[in-house]
Amino acid sequence: MIPYGRQHISDEDVEAVVAVLRSDFLTQGPAVPAFERAVAGYAQAQHAVAVNSATSALHIACMALELGPGDLLWTSPNTFLASANCARYCGADVDFVDIDPRTYNLCPAALAHKLEAAERAGRLPKVVVAVHFAGQSCDMQAIGTLARRYGFRVIEDASHAVGGSYLGLPVGGCRFSDITVFSFHPVKIVTTAEGGMALTNDPALARSMQLYRSHGMTRDAALMQGDSEGPWYYQQVALGYNYRLTDLQAVLGTSQMRRIDEFVARRHAIAERYDRLLKELPLVLPFRSPDARSALHLYPVVLRDSTDRKRVFEELRAAGIAVNVHYIPVHLQPDYRRFGFQRGDFPNAEAYYAGAISLPIYFDLTDELQDRVVAALQRIVGAARLSSP
Known part of the structure; x- marks a missing residue:
């Protein structure tokens, strides 16, 4: 995994x-x-x-x-x-x-x-x-x-x-x-x-x-x-x-x-490789502001067809890729809804969440492992694109 x-x-x-x-x-x-x-x-x-x-x-x-x-x-x-x-x-x-x-x-x-x-x-x-x-x-x-x-x-x-x-x-x-x-x-x-x-x-x-x-x-x-x-x-x-x-x-x-700069540099190399390899897929790739250099804790992509997120997530997990979702908007949690928050209150956060999937990114992620992630996405997300009207 x-x-x-x-x-x-x-x-x-x-x-x-x-x-x-x-x-x-x-x-x-x-x-x-x-x-x-x-x-x-x-x-x-x-x-x-x-x-x-x-x-x-x-x-x-x-x-x-x-x-x-x-x-x-x-x-x-x-x-x-x-x-x-x-x-x-x-x-x-x-x-x-x-x-x-x-x-x-x-x-x-x-x-x-x-x-x-x-x-x-x-x-x-x-x-x-x-x-x-x-x-x-x-x-x-x-x-x-x-x-x-x-x-x-x-x-x-x-x-x-x-x-x-x-x-x-x-x-x-x-x-x-x-x-x-x-x-x-x-x-x-x-x-x-x-x-x-x-x-x-x-x-x-x-x-x-x-x-x-x-x-x-x-x-x-x-x-x-x-x-x-x-x-x-x-x-x-x-x-x-x-x-x-x-x-x-x-x-x-x-x-x-003592190795923090090395850790961050490796994450940037992984992110830049994702940027190149995923650019043709129906995904919104992470935007990186010119005013900031991200530490790249996460590499979140957003499916352009958010209705297919559950299937894509489950098939990636089945392929041995432990993707995750960051985050369910806090205002939609049951313990916050009791204060009156409801769906539609923060539409940008909700739209992002609807299609978000966090891909693997960590220091020891090799090119070979990353290629497995990319190949699975190409197969699964590509299939979703072909099946869409």
Whole structure:
């Protein structure tokens, strides 16, 4: 079975993890801040807070931005559930902004239009989560301009985009946002098995997120109320969570970061080969903006005849190709429909989803394996084209 994505683990990665197993620290020791420095340095951010998942990172980012009951968060409907759920963890409400039909990212023009209406209604968002779908950055300059005009805070959900760039600089530097979140799940560009990170240039936000990832507990006398009772002393100064990353995970991430440019370059080679080999099929191939260099976490194609998507998906799976679909629009999930969302609310996201299939793309996908994917598509999608009226 050819998966749509998988990790690449080198001997050096294994040796790094074994060294931690033989060390004094397995949970949160020196490897965690070393990993934070590696990612922050690569992304050109001032601060990084490592946690056990990108979902946790989104949650503590919302908490640090003081999102709460009565507040509103907007995000893209074309994303994983966590981009919206993070608001609900804080008691806030959620709404969505439709996507650009070319990039599949949150559309700045749709955002501007919705903000105008929201300002008239007196119901502006406190936070906008801009999701860098498939590894390609949103138009953050446009979103940042709107944030300054309307006064909302910005989180970049760059779970797909570590190793990508925008306007010539790395994703994660927070030039147009308050916080950027990365994911290190095994199918992402870099893995820690499970893990995430929140980056910011604001030291106060970094301190808040550090507290929230570890029970709201501190040993820093400057953050305590009253005097310390001794070197053993700690205080819980906020309600936090156990979102900590382990040294085992962190050292794997640091080892992987040494090859991040190699990982992304290989994904570009695979994507460019798909572009050439699939151009004659009845598919919409991924658009790559000249303003951004995608990390290419995904290679999503859209069937021009979306009514045939189920058959094509099933036949590809039967041929040993574990394609996937990213994503079912969040507003169509049963748990969101109960808030009044319904089909037709975000037509661009729904139209994309109706025909979308994510093809295999990962570091170890050889030309031979890719040829198998292409041959299956030519047979299956070509048959669909011949059978259509």
